[in-house]
Amino acid sequence: MHDIRLVGFDGDDTLWRSEDYYRAAEKRYEEIIGRYIDLHDAGTLRHLLEVERRNLKVFGYGVKGMTLSMIEAAIELTEARISARDLQQVVDIGRDTLAHPVELLDGIRDAVEAVAARWQVVLVTKGDLFHQEDKIARSGLADLFPRIEIVSEKDPPTYARVLAEFGIAPEQFVMVGNSLRSDIEPVVRLGGWGVHIPYALTWAHEADHGLAEAHPRVRTVASAAELPEAITRIAAGTAA
Template sequence: MARAIALVGFDADDTLWHSETYFHEAHAEFERIVGGYVDLADAGVHDRLLATERENIKLFGYGAKGMTLSMIETAIALSGERISAADLHRIVGLGKSILQHPVELLPGVRAAVEAVAATHRVVLITKGDLFHQERKVAASGLADLFQRIEIVSEKDEKSYARLFKEFDVTPGAFAMVGNSQKSDIAPVLALGGWGIHVPYPLVWALDRAEIDPAHPRFASVPNAGAVPAVLAGWDA
């Protein structure tokens, strides 16, 4: 049977397994460390760290390593260079803890990916630190379900367009599944593809966007288990 959707992409972090939870916990601990030097209520620690991360993405890219360097830079600036070597060491430890966190699949993920892989070509498309993402993919036990695993520096229209060309599919024959409306869904819709949003309770501030729920090629589902049914409806 000919299908409208020929290729399906899955995001990794916070779509297939937990990730932002660990970053969120690290940010909270970072604020406790910096709180030994400044008044958290007045210093705007969260906003200062976010601004530093936004500026540093172009240098360090996404992921725990870039976040750790941004935390160190922010802590030094906020403390007026008074922060101790011991506390800087604690911040480095926060980054290491994220890089070593266990890979815990979200409920129903394996069954959902298996169901989609039984009827479509599937690829995994994720951004972030290369070593960290490779380790998580290997530990997930899902690698064998994907025809290709793409770890990119940015998930934008250019990256998706390259994927379409390499797989010889039109944008209208591609659907992307992910938790980030900004990087997983919006670029694909802009190119003419389809997007399935699977929300995660926590969303990084720099990865937020809002897509019109009435968009004809967009669907939002409560969990990964609902993805195969959406694709079946679009195929029909």
């Protein structure tokens, strides 16, 4: 038996589709760059990822930071030949990505309802405060999450601070998410539990993690429908 008191849910690509919109944004970005250079030689998206990574410390995560990095990367890659009109199109990519519809993943509402009926739940999501709040409002899930934590980095100190605010020990906490790096590894490092629900797409930056396969405090589920059962088994102390 484990005394589970709080279940955290990630937002992007756990509750709702997100990475697809970033990928679509990258595709539009590549199209614009293709007007200036031969895409076959350019490594356009590898270059964009480099620019995003070097800017993370100043711009943080989220669409606005991505858009500023795209503008910078486009100027760099075209050696400043890109026109102002095309750069406006890059700004528009950012605007459209911020305004994309919020599509819940299959079965997620029922799964969160079932979990929330038994445990206290919290949404722990990373990125632009404004964009995340807007997505929560538009998701129709706000009523299920009385507490929402929007954080700038998902690392052990951040989760420790959230748990301290709830007065919960790490071993009483289960985090549900699609990213081993951001949702599962830091929580497990603190002594908590993770339920990994893989998403088809993972941002290159998030694929980078240091968790061994088959960790005893990590479960993997194939769909939202399996979530309540996975958490019930953790609480019951049933083997994975």
